[in-house]
Amino acid sequence: MKKCSLWLEKILPPPRGNFMIRADLDKGYRRFSRGLSLILTVLVLVPMSIIAIVSRYQQITIFIFCALVAVLVVFQLSEAITGHLREAGLKREQFLARAEQPNKLASIGRLAAGVAHEINNPLAIINQQAGLIQDIHEMSPDFPHKDMVEESLAGIQNSVQRCKIITHRLLGFAHQTKVKMEEVDINALLHEAVDFLAEEASYNRIAMEFILDEDIQRPWSDHGELLQIFLNIIGNAIDALAERGGDGRITLSSQQVAPEIVRICIADNGPGMTAEVQQHIFDPFFTTKETGRGTGLGLSIVYGLIRNLGGTVNVVSVKGKGTEFELDLPVHQEEE
Ligand SMILES: Nc1ncnc2c1ncn2[C@@H]1O[C@H](COP(=O)(O)OP(=O)(O)O)[C@@H](O)[C@H]1O
Ligand SMILES: [Mg+2]
Numbered sequence: 001m002k003k004c005s006l007w008l009e010k011i012l013p014p015p016r017g018n019f020m021i022r023a024d025l026d027k028g029y030r031r032f033s034r035g036l037s038l039i040l041t042v043l044v045l046v047p048m049s050i051i052a053i054v055s056r057y058q059q060i061t062i063f064i065f066c067a068l069v070a071v072l073v074v075f076q077l078s079e080a081i082t083g084h085l086r087e088a089g090l091k092r093e094q095f096l097a098r099a100e101q102p103n104k105l106a107s108i109g110r111l112a113a114g115v116a117h118e119i120n121n122p123l124a125i126i127n128q129q130a131g132l133i134q135d136i137h138e139m140s141p142d143f144p145h146k147d148m149v150e151e152s153l154a155g156i157q158n159s160v161q162r163c164k165i166i167t168h169r170l171l172g173f174a175h176q177t178k179v180k181m182e183e184v185d186i187n188a189l190l191h192e193a194v195d196f197l198a199e200e201a202s203y204n205r206i207a208m209e210f211i212l213d214e215d216i217q218r219p220w221s222d223h224g225e226l227l228q229i230f231l232n233i234i235g236n237a238i239d240a241l242a243e244r245g246g247d248g249r250i251t252l253s254s255q256q257v258a259p260e261i262v263r264i265c266i267a268d269n270g271p272g273m274t275a276e277v278q279q280h281i282f283d284p285f286f287t288t289k290e291t292g293r294g295t296g297l298g299l300s301i302v303y304g305l306i307r308n309l310g311g312t313v314n315v316v317s318v319k320g321k322g323t324e325f326e327l328d329l330p331v332h333q334e335e336e
């Protein structure tokens with residue numbers, strides 16, 4: 001399968017999600033211990049063989065020789081068995097973490113839907129009452145500070161609209177809004193998402209780079225949900241780069257990696273994440289941002305939405321180097 005052609009690929013093995021760093025440490029350990037046993041074999045067996053051939057005390061030498069061979073065989077075997085056990089343990093850990101994620105999302109989804117429904121009713125009443133006040137206000141003669149009342153009413157109505165968008169998103173997260181499936185032009189959608197955040201990016205002196213394959217297929221997907229996914233990931237990249245004060249770069253790429261799969265990569269050269277943070281980024285309410293700035297819902301929403309669209313999300317992040325999100329989207333949805 002083709003890989004993302006971005007800079008992270010040059011310094012890292014193929015992305016394996018949150019467990020990459022652990023797996024690489026294990027690989028390094030195994031390589032070291034294999035090397036060590038090879039050196040031991042050469043250092044012990046070669047001189048022993050020579051001694052066995054030339055020595056007069058052949059029986060004792062052959063005995064020591066056999067004993068050493070046995071020790072080395074046991075060492076190699078135990079190393080192989082521990083390696084297998086270690087690998088099995090890692091796989092089990094990965095499986096459990098992945099299996100746990102949908103459960104967390106399902107419970108947070110139910111909570112979100114409950115809250116959204118509860119809030120929708122009083123919101124509708126506030127909106128209705130504000131409309132009524134506005135009608136009376138428009139009909140009433142001039143009085144002192146009439147314009148201030150008008151401003152306040154507009155403020156209330158704007159806030160109600162914002163709350164409605166939030167509750168709609170929450171319901172979307174809980175999959176309780178209607179998904180509108182259509183052919184989606186991924187490249188155009190990436191531009192649309194960047195346009196939304198262009199002002200914020202240029203304020204933080206962040207450059208946006210596109211590496212788009214014009215020949216990719218148009219997946220059968222939901223335009224609104226994909227836009228939300230891209231906005232959440234790009235928004236996080238902007239947050240991560242905001243502190244940098246220049247030289248920040250976000251690279252967006254698209255490619256057809258298989259006949260039925262379109263891959264979208266969103267990479268930044270920000271501060272990256274530790275393995276510890278990476279383990280939790282898809283957990284609802286996990287945030288490293290200060291109170292008031294982060295809700296910790298962005299990436300759990302991304303995870304829920306992309307799964308709902310039949311796709312997958314993977315992250316590769318290196319502390320001090322940057323982060324890359326890789327989204328694989330099926331061109332056609334599997335039949336339910
Ligand atoms: N591009 C990125 N670079 C560094 N850290 C990131 C990036 N994207 C996400 N994160 C980490 O993942 C956490 C969770 O992100 P998210 O779910 O969107 O919640 P929030 O943005 O509200 O904190 C962030 O607080 C941050 O620590
Ligand atoms: Mg976020």
